[in-house]
Amino acid sequence: MSINCIRTLIEDAVQGHSDKSAIVYNEKSITYGELFTKVNQVAFYLNELDLPKDSRIGLYSTKGIEQVIAVLAILSTDYILVPLTTLLKSEQVEYIINDCDIKCIITDKLQLENIEEIDFNGHIISYETADKGIASFEEIFKYYNKPYVCDINGHSNAVITYSFGVSGTPKGIVISHRNLIDSARVVSQYLVLKHEDVISGVLIFNLDYGLNQIFCTLYKKATLALHRFILPEDFFNHIINDKVTVLPLMPVNISQMFDEDLQRIPSAELFSNVKTITSSGGNVTAKMIKDCKNTFQKADFYSMHGLTEAFRSTYLDPSQVQIRPDSIGKAIPDVELYVINEDGKECGVREVGELIHRGGYIYRGFWNAPEQNAERFKSVQILKDVINLEGQLTDELVVATGDYVYKDEEGYLYFVSRQDDMIKTRGFRVSPYEIESVVAKNIPQIEKCAVFGLDNELIEEEIVMVYSALNEITENEILFELKKHLASYMIPKRVIYKKSLPLVQSDKNKINKEALKNGLLSGS
Incomplete structure (x- = not known):
């Protein structure tokens, strides 16, 4: 067995820590011993499907302990995990299935209807017993009790993750077992994770940042506390009740947390267990940092920057935040x-x-x-x-x-x-983000803002700014403020007000600029 595979972490964790809580979710919990047994049972069943080596297995389900079992079971075989977030539409799921030729899908009752719409011809496994023709975890846990042994190569492909942007067709990025191990090691190192930590599993497991929470938990033999973010109140209760010490977030989660009346946020004393907050997947604002510091007063805040093509490139030390x-x-x-x-x-x-x-x-x-x-x-x-x-x-x-x-x-x-966002105008390269940042800092009446370029044969591209606010602001007022902070070639040629801006389906924190462009070009 390679030392550079997730399977090694599972086997190491169960040695001497069999009775420790590995995962908690609401009122349910599972020990490392129980987790190891169930992972082996599902992995044994997957091997009995006798699919070709490196076959892709889709995981299309809501969050829960069974979802983590499925992740670890697939990574205990010669197959490749393809996470499919439930935020995707049926046609997007179908695209991924066809693009990487998924042979089997593990799912739950809620998603079975969506799979039926796709006309998927491969194997289907459901967590719950749903149909006589579909295998279930319930049956696997009941009947599959044989010893399971595997030998995983650390250089083998382990995961293919897909992310849908605002245009074009998505491409899956291939991640090896060694990549997964390395990412768990480095994060555990610079975050100084401990055996006694309780890591929040609020992030979805369709991308590497979310999956990393599982692998860091195994690496340090800590506890993963799963949670589905729906309401801020429930999320705060999760942090308090589960005694969370490490809180991995995305900027959208921070915005959601503090979107409510600040009077309703529990006292900071109730969050004294939280020692570490991490944020990746978007730009963190000074307000987000301030809100986190005021509420989680003993926590170090790590702002991080990752890539599609590599796990992570940078982090900002808490002393500099x-x-x-x-x-x-x-x-x-x-x-x-x-x-x-x-x-x-x-x-x-x-x-x-x-x-x-x-x-x-x-x-x-x-x-x-x-x-x-x-x-x-x-x-x-x-x-x-x-x-x-x-x-x-x-x-x-x-x-x-x-x-x-x-x-x-x-x-x-x-x-x-x-690179593909840069606007070329009047011989200059202009960053939309720089203009959007000036708007966010200096025109508080504007709720959301999107800046992009449209073809203009006289100047290459003209800069367009579309914004939403409670009430329309005069264009002269906006331009007057922007001219205080930006070079003349960076000033938008057109400023457009809309009551609301379209968002990307798979990322409700991101404005769909492609939809805005198409609307302007079509005159709508």
Whole structure:
């Protein structure tokens, strides 16, 4: 058995910790011993399906202990896990099934109807007994009691994750067992996780940040407390009742927590157990940090920046969070980060360039997507003018992230924009994020704001700003404020008011700019 696979973590955790709570969810809990037994039972059944090695197994269900069992069971076989969030529409699920040729889907009763709409021809396994023709975990736990033995290669593919953006078709990113182990190790190290920690499992398990909560729990033999975020009150109760010490969040979760009347938030004394908060998957605002600091007064706040092509690149040390809240921090352990310009030279202080990720945590690549792989995964030769490449070694891969960033005088990194978001106007490259940030900081009446470019043959692209607010604000008032903070070429040519802005279906914290563009182009 490889030491670099999740299966090793499961086997290590059950040795000497069999009676410890591994997972809690509402009133239910399961020990490491019970978890190990159930994982083995499901893995044994999956092996009996006799699918080809590396077959893809979809996991399409709501959160629960059975979902974690399914994750670990698939990773205890020669198959590959493909998480499918229940936020996806039937056609999106069907796209993923076809794209990576899923042979089996593990699901629950609630999602069975959606699968029937897809006309899926592979194996289906349900948590609950639902139909005589469909196997269930209930039956597997009852009848499959034979010993289970496996030998997983750490270099084998383990997971394919998909994320749906605002346009185009999504591509799955392939993650190895070694990647999963490395990410658990490094996070446990820089967050100083402990055996006695209770880690909140509020994040969904369709992407690596959410899955990492499971693997960090196993790595430290801690406890994972699952929760489905629906109402802030319930979430606060989860933190208090489950005695959560580590709270991994996304910015949207922080916004949801403090969206309510602050008078209704429980006393800070009730959250004294929380020692660590992490945030990734979006930009953290100074207000978010302040709200967390006021409520979780003993907690260190870690702001982190990850990639699609690698687990994580940076984190901002808690000591710096209030000093430079806009920074994405510095490289995590075992990673080297470089900012280079279009000529391949290293950028100077506060000069914007592309972030290049070298070192650990780089994933295997995009599934069946040679063009995307060629665009993002580059030879280390891309850094030939920045680092010493003695010996003509050319087989090392680095990630050209497509993230435009800059460094300050102390080496802290700041995110500016995605490569494909940049607006070219009047000979300049303009970051929509920079304009949106100025709006957020200086025009509080505006609730949401989206900035993007539309083709204009005279100036390449014209800058368009669409915003929502309780009441419309005059265009002159908005432009007057923006001119105080932005260069003249960054001022929007068009400012449009809408009562509400369309959101991305799979990420309700992200504005669907593609829908706004299409609406303007069609005149609606």
